[in-house]
Amino acid sequence: MLFLQKFLSIAGGICLLALTAQVHADDNALPWDKRVVHGELExxxxxxxxxxxxxxxxxxxxxxxxxxxxxxxxxxxxxxxxxxxxxxxxxxxxxxxxxxxxxxxxxxxxxxxxxxxxxxxxxxxxxxxxxxxxxxxxxxxxxxxxxxxxxxxxxxxxxxxxxxxxxxxxxxxxxxxxxxxxxxxxxxxxxxxxxxxxxxxxxxxxxxxxxxxxxxxxxxxxxxxxxxxxxxxxxxxxxxxxxxxxxxxxGSESKRRLPKRHPKDPLLDTDLKIGQLTDPGSKMNRVAFLYRFKNEQSNTDESRRDGLIDYMTRNLLTDQIRRQREILPDHVRVLSSTKGSVSPKVDILGFSVNVDEGYHALGLKTLIQELERIKTHGFYQQDFDQIHQKVQRVAERNKDAAKSRGSIWSIKMVDAVTSNKVLYDPKESNDRLLQLVKTISLDDVNARLRHWLSSPDRILYTQAVGGKNIDIGSAESVVALFAKARSRQLGALEKEKTVAIKVLPETASSGSVSLTSRNTELGVSNWSLSNGDQLTLLDPSVLADRYQIPTLDSDTKSYFTAVSAAGYNVKQGSTWAEQIAVQMANATGIYGWTDEEFQQWRKDNNVFLSSKQKAQSLAYRGSIENHGLDKLLGAYRVNQVTPNIDTDVYDSIMASLKRNASVDVVRPIETFSRRLAQARFGKDQAALALSDLTPLSLEKLDQIRHKQVALPVHYFMVSRLPEKEVTNLVAAYLANIPRDTASYDQSSYDTAPVVQQAGQAIVDVSLNPEPKAEYRLYAYQSVPWSPIAALQLTYLGERLEAQLKQRLRSEVQGVYSVRVGLELNKDTDRAELKIQYSSSPARLDDLAEMTKSVLSELPSIVTEEWAKEIQAAFAEVEQNRLEKAFDATMVHRLELSEILYGDARYLGEMDKLTSGLTLNKLKAFADTLNFNDRVTGFYRPLD
CATH class of the missing domain: 3.30.830.10 (Metalloenzyme, LuxS/M16 peptidase-like)
Known part of the structure; x- marks a missing residue:
């Protein structure tokens, strides 16, 4: 699609191979990639x-x-x-x-x-x-x-x-x-x-x-x-x-004369157009300023050179805009930019800032000042040199990277056809780009920047919480603000900060690890750490041999998971505080380092740890090339040993949370969702309020974070490194992490699962401002977790969705799409069902009855033909998964098995998964499902 996407978000880098051009050939035109056979019939x-x-x-x-x-x-x-x-x-x-x-x-x-x-x-x-x-x-x-x-x-x-x-x-x-x-x-x-x-x-x-x-x-x-x-x-x-x-x-169909096409490109003019987004559901205050200009491409070296200048200018502009955020005044934040296309031959360059209530005028003034500052000073030579080198690196890399695209070939070819472009041979095109980039100077890039920022076709728009009207001024007054900014002596642009090269603090002394059990058939060993933590270690090569999975050149990563009981749904205290403490700790990175230092260290060492907090658990996960395992474990260790929250991080996140909490706009669909949550869980599921945040001082959140990391941890690791090498690293980085829950009130650790309450309830509201009704069903049934039951429910959910589509769409044309989710929740031992669709308000009740009817006939949707189909489908999916991502799959299944069974039996029974997909077993299982505990929601238009 040619309309601007992801508008007013910072655009990422573009693959240089995207610099294909429309077909207007000349002597230096590049041909289609020879691997693509193409032609045209008479x-x-x-x-x-x-x-x-x-x-x-x-x-x-x-x-x-x-x-x-x-x-x-x-x-x-x-x-x-x-x-x-x-x-x-x-x-x-x-x-x-x-x-x-x-x-x-x-x-x-x-x-x-x-x-x-x-x-x-x-x-x-x-x-x-x-x-x-x-x-x-x-x-x-x-x-x-x-x-x-x-x-x-x-x-x-x-x-x-x-x-x-x-x-x-x-x-x-x-x-x-x-x-x-x-x-x-x-x-x-x-x-x-x-x-x-x-x-x-x-x-x-x-x-x-x-x-x-x-x-x-x-x-x-x-x-x-x-x-x-x-x-x-x-x-x-x-x-x-x-x-x-x-x-x-x-070939037998005759060529026809096509009607005259409508022009696709907007008529550009010299006016400043001012508008406003007025939807009452808006929850943000924003000012945006945009430039539109022509950008015609062709299959010429001149056009390719222009494309390179565009690419370099856009990248430099993105970086400079990021730096200018550092000097924004109070009440103005999130300066961002984007560049895209609004039609085949017209591009758009946009800038925006978010502002506090009542500060749109300051936001506009700030935006204009920064645009004029960038336009006046242009980019720094050192930044240009870096992007110049980056273009050369990317072009060299793309010569080989594009040799094997897989099914992406289809996307590339379709894009070329729909855009009337040529899909070049990667070596030829990148060699040409490498020649052309040598002819581009800083002056060329700055000239392109000023050309963009001098475009006479301009758009200014505002957005306010609740769609409130904002008087941003007339076109004349806005033009006057630009003139005033140009007349001032604007300070220099911000320069890239020099980031210190950091190293992780060394560990004072190693702990110890001791073997507690071993399963040689599965390659699994269990270890006790001297601090009380547990480790389950898997050598995946043992299982790969068992399941006849060949070793890949890419099997050089180690996988790491750390799970504790630091869930957010505490019985005593604030569930919000538990979540915010984790969020702030993650944003802090390594306490005592700046964010720039931490991000640079992560990038240099390829260390990325993600966290996921559930109602009753907190897990950290990461993977890294084997030679970097010490860095991954070291980063986790610092997260646990020094769990303090940075003051600036606290101030920034807390300010953002308070801004969001102070927005008094509640969309009708949110009211409906909250009433559904009330019916499901028996308590108010209101959004985060200012009253929830007021007690959360930095000291309070620091205490909560220290309490969280005091809990014992179960580690799961999958690695092809020698066992001794892994356990030595565990002793050095993990076994000496202090765990001391005795220092805290034990009741403060008590958590509860978030589960839907028993019984049936109906939530029926008429709040929708649109001529549309929505149906939602949330139901559950107790089912002990097992790999086979989880797999059966996945396929039964797909089958149920297909049957509902057949009944509600194909037979009675009542809906366009139906979404069904059916999964086995390992944390609650519940089969959880969710059904959602929209329809004509007049037909909602009839469709709801049909849905109930389909649910009551669940065993009848299981047929022999379907059972055979999913057996074959799963066998193919499973084989593909094991062949392409064996080690990554094992770490997930190892964690499931150890947590739910207390041993690794799942890994030895993976070849039995298909046994649950027979007709008799699927029918028998479906026969046990009634989902009597359910909450049904009806969201109707306003009366």
Whole structure:
């Protein structure tokens, strides 16, 4: 999609290979990558083929076939709103050669909608996707025949359209939300002067209901022409034979004259346009300023050089904006920038700040001052030198990195086709970039920066909590602020801080470890540490031999997990405090170091520890190359030995929490969710309030953090290093961590699981500002955890979702999508079920009854055909998982087994998992599930 995404967030670096260009060739044009076979039939139908057998590690048997129609919503007339998307739906119905429908032809091949085939429409194009797992020539020819029916022979009957309207209405309804309203407002501002805001892809409720079938047929005849299409195939294909088949299948349709296309690019002007996001659900105060300018690309060295200058300027700007945050005044924060495209030939560069209530004017003044400061001074030479070197490093690396892309080839080819670009050979293109980057100087980059920041087409918008009106001033007053900033002597730009190279503090003395048990058949050993902690260590090579999993060159990592009982749901004290203490400790990094020092150390040593706190546990997890295991263990040790919270971290996080808590906007959906939580858990699940934060001084949170790390820990490690080497490191870094719970009131450690209460309840509210109803079901049933039961529930959840989609969507066209979650919670020994969908308010109660009916018939959805299907599917998934990520899989299963069984038996029984997927066992298990303990929620429109 060409509309700006992730707007006003800091953009990451771009792969230099993205600097492909639109096809306007000259003498130095680069050709398509030779590995892609491409051509054009006499009727203008284009094709792009990649034989995946060219790459040794390509997914075996996988084919990704895409039919791209180079038209979308932007090509609609005023009386055709939503028609491109409606046509996408209708071509799955009857066609000349498939009177029972394209969808049935695909399902008759054993393919499932959503998983194996799908379609999507955006403003510029429509795409049809079919995935084949174990490709045969016969299957692929069948898909080509189906694509021919989609492309040229759809009937688009009025009677079928009337049924499909209900599905499309529910798709439209499902998108209604606070977020969509804000995105629509933003899109209207950013794309002002173009047709994009006037051509919503899905249409409107009125056009979905009333547009006649002949309008769809007109659009189909106009734009579904062979000279407006492309076929993109990635798979194990004989390209020469496939080219012949494509010509036979698609070559007989005549080339057609296409209607005149609407302009896609907005008309740029010299005006400053001022707007505001007014949705009442807004929870932030923000000021944003944006520049729009033309950016045309072509397959020339001049354009490639321009692309490099853009890339370098954008990266330098991102870094400089980050530094300028250090000098923002009080009440202004989160200075950020982004650059993207609003149309094929128009880019947008945006800047924003968040502000406190009542400080929008200060935010605008600050934003203008920083923009003028950057524009006046330009970038530093030393920063330019660094990005110059980075471009060369990336280009050199990409020569080899892009040689083996796997299925990403499909994405790259489709992107090139839909953007009218060329997918270059990585070596040729990067060699060319390496030549061109030598011609780029700091002056070139600063000139590009000033060009962007001098664009006369500008947009200013504000956003306020609750959608309140903000008087930011007139265009003239804003222009005057720029002039005033230019007239001032603006200070120099912030420079990159010099970051001290840090090393972890050395351990005073090692502890000791002693073996308590060993299972040689599984390669598992259990150890007691001198501080009372426990270690379970797995040598995965033993199990790899047992399950005949070959060793990979990438099997050079060690995996680490540390689990304690420091959960947040304490019976005495503040659950918020327990969570905030962990958050602040993680943000502190290593106490006594600056954040820059810690981040640089992590980057240099590739050490990344994540934490996850649950109601009754706290876990730290990380993995690292074997040679760096001491650094990983050392970082964890410092986290435990020096658990103090940095003062600046405390001030920053607490200020953010208090700001959020002071926002008095409660969206209707949040009220509904809280009432559901009240019914489920029997207590108010209100958001964090100022009253919760007031008692939480730095000293209080420090005490809580010290209390947390005093708890004993169970470590789980998976490593192919020699056992002695691992245990020596454990003795040096872990066994000497002090654990002293005796210093604390033992009742302060008591936690409780967060579980839904028994019984049935209904929450029925009419608060939705949108013409949409929502259904939610939360249910549970006690089921002892076991690997097989967990697996059975996963597949039963998928089956239940498919059955609900069949009943609620396909049979009665009542919903567009259904989401079902069914899993076995190892912490509570409960099978937990969640069902959610949206619908027409008038049909909600009937659909709820149908849902109840499907649930009551759970055993009947288990069929022999389905059981065989999931057995094969799981066997494939499991084999792939073990072959590609054996060690990572083992650390998770080792932890599960030891915590739930007290031993490693799960690792020795992994080959028995499929035994639970037989018809009889699945039926027997499903027969025990009734989910009588449930809470049902109905979220209806305002009365």
């Amino acid at each position: 009727n203008g139908f284009r094709y792009y083929l990649f034989d995946s057998r060219q790459e040794a590690d390509a997914p075996k048997g996988l084919t990704l076939a895409n039919l791209v129609v180079l038209s979308g919503a932007i090509d609609e007339e005023e009386n055709q709103l939503g028609v491109a998307h409606m046509v996408e739906h209708m071509v799955f119905h009857e066609s000349d050669g498939l009177p029972s429908g394209v969808r049935k032809a695909l399902t008759d091949m054993g393919l499932k909608q959503g998983r194996d085939f799908n379609a999507m429409t955006n403003s510029e194009n429509t795409r049809y996707m079919v995935n084949l797992k174990n490709t045969t020539a016969e299957q692929l020819n069948t898909v080509l025949g189906i694509y021919q029916q989609i492309a040229f022979h759809a009937k688009i009957k009025a009677s079928s359209l009337d049924k499909e309207r209900l599905i499309i209405q529910e798709e439209w309804r499902g998108k209604l939300s606070h977020r969509s309203r804000v995105n629509d407002e933003k899109k209207a501002l950013l794309r002002v002067g173009s047709l994009y805001p006037e051509r919503p892809v899905i249409g409107t409720q009125a056009t979905i209901k009333n547009t006649p079938a002949d309008q769809l047929r007109t659009f189909y005849q106009d734009w579904y022409a062979p000279n407006n299409m492309a076929l993109v195939i990635y798979g194990p294909v004989d390209s020469a034979e496939l080219e012949k088949q494509i010509k036979r299948t698609f």
